[in-house]
Amino acid sequence: MQLRALRYFSQVAKSSSLRDAADKLFVAPGAVTRQIDLLEHHYGAPLIERTPRGIRLTREGEFLAQAVDATLRELDSVKERIATVQSVVSGTVRICAAESLISAFIAPAIAGFRQRHPRVSFEIEIGSAPHVAEQLLSGQADLALTFYMPVSAELQVTHSCELQHKVLMSARHPLAGKSALTLKEIVHHPLAIPPANYSVRQLLESAARRENLHFDLCYIASSLEVQKALALQGNALIILPQRNVNDSTGYEHFVAVPLADPLMGKVKVDLCLPRQRTLSLATKIFHAMLAEDIDRQNGVFQY
Secondary structure (H helix, E strand, C coil), X not given: CCHHHHHHHHHHXXXXXXXXXXXXXXXXXXXXXXXXXXXXXXXXCCCEEEECXXXXXXXXXXXXXXXXXXXXXXXXXXXXXXXXXXXXXXXXEEEEECHHHHHHHHHHHHHHHHHHCCCEEEEEEECCHHHHHHHHHHCCCCEEEEECCCCCCCEEEEEEEEEEEEEEEXXXXXXXXXXXXXXXXXXXXXXXXXXXXXXXHHHHHHHHHHHCCCCCCCEECCCHHHHHHHHHCCCCEEEEEECCCCCCCCCCCCEEEEECCCCCCEEEEEEEEECCCCCCHHHHHHHHHHHHHHHHHHCCCCC
16 A cells, blocks of 8 residues: 555545545645555555535544544654654754734744744644644644643643733724723724634633623634734724734734733633653754743743
């Protein structure tokens, strides 16, 4: 059995369709289909089934997917151990993070890391804190950076810091000239906010109950890019954390006004690793870089 077939199947297990898997593998859909056919012939059982909404794994396919992921991780770790012996840092670092932390922490760290270790690649997935925790627990991610990581005996929060929540808006928005904003000042303006499983939404709803306020949650979108597009057109306000007063990375066309609220003003960021899992050298080095950056942030906001 070829390793290629296992890698193709691993991607199919994470995709909504064979075409989606092929696009992520940068091959033709027919190549993916042939490898799946080979695996089904080898195991004597159907591994995927087609539905009107795409593909899904059969029970046999789920068994194989678990084994394949474990096998590929072990093979990658062998590759990394060999490279370590040869004094070359290589392999893949798999990150799961809150989307708004990518430009603030992850992207700058990767840029610095790649200058020193160009043979390391990165896989980055975004999501809410529960999704981030799930990815770390399941072994799909090597490290995580998110807001208020859920407590788990299998996860270790190694470093934390606080960021300032700000209200971002178009320069044409009537609140753009304010030096600070309270919840009562933004309550009558439409908001673009993520779904209920995101920490900023939960904090906002808690603060609203405390102040007896009813916000106009006009736009619910998990995508930060969608929220930014709505705000840039003047259709909504968005609430996002930023590292410091002058932090405008990725938000150069917005006006950012600090949110003055005891609950919503600041938000906790957690850097996390799985407990009792051997980390690759690349992951250890990258984690150390992020930890150092978070420690620097603690020099900005002491708590």
